[in-house]
Amino acid sequence: MIAPKVEDQYRWRVELSCGCVHEIYTRGKDSFPDDRPVIDPVTNQELPEGESWCMADHRTPSPYRMIVEWTSREVKELPPDPEEPQHGLDQATWSKIRCAEPRSRAYWRVKLACGHVHDSVITDADWRPEQGPELVTAERAAEMRSELEKLWELDGDLTASDENERDHWRRMIDLRWPQPSPEVACYTCRHAYRVTGYQRVGWLIPRTRPAAVPKSPKSPDRRRIEAQLSKIEAEAESLRKRLRELDNGAG
Ligand SMILES: [Zn+2]
Ligand SMILES: [Zn+2]
Structure with a gap:
């Protein structure tokens, strides 16, 4: 542009x-x-x-929004996950979900219910929206719930952002942990x-003023008197016309 x-x-x-x-x-x-x-x-x-x-930073967490359209995808090759636990998880939980092999993943551009676009929803390389998400068993979901609630009990004061994340995890567990997740955090909503x-x-750059229009040489007073005079003249003319009509016997 x-x-x-x-x-x-x-x-x-x-x-x-x-x-x-x-x-x-x-x-x-x-x-x-x-x-x-x-x-x-x-x-x-x-x-x-x-x-x-x-x-401005309004210090609101990015709200989770439903994905309403899977728009396009790009496949990328990823290295194995690090052995060190990530995302604040403990070693046992991390080792359960850690991916030890290199793999390819699809990065999707999606449209969200708020109308915004999200650019990096990650799925397996061969996943397609018509397949729908994979779910864990109801037993596994219950297990995840009790593991997480136990872990969260240890935490003290929660920030708005912690609450936002936990609400999301709870909603996903209720849905039996669908993968890919049907909702993502919309960063754009924090700023739009x-x-x-x-x-x-x-x-932006003040314009030079056009030359001032010269003031009428006639003062307002003179203009007012002129207007009054032409009104009186018109009335006089109409009276003269009336007289002529009377003289001619038309009235
Ligand atoms: Zn603002
Ligand atoms: Zn949004």
């Missing part, structure tokens, strides 16, 4: 539903801030109509907010 000239940039104040007010530029004063979709800087995809990007209003600020 060719960048517009700086002299063509028009400034707006845009208010978002998170409460923040940001200044944005449009090309010229006749294009409005919501004329074109805003681009999500993470996925490079358009945000839904009426949303804009707030760069609805535009609630905008206001003109002016040209």
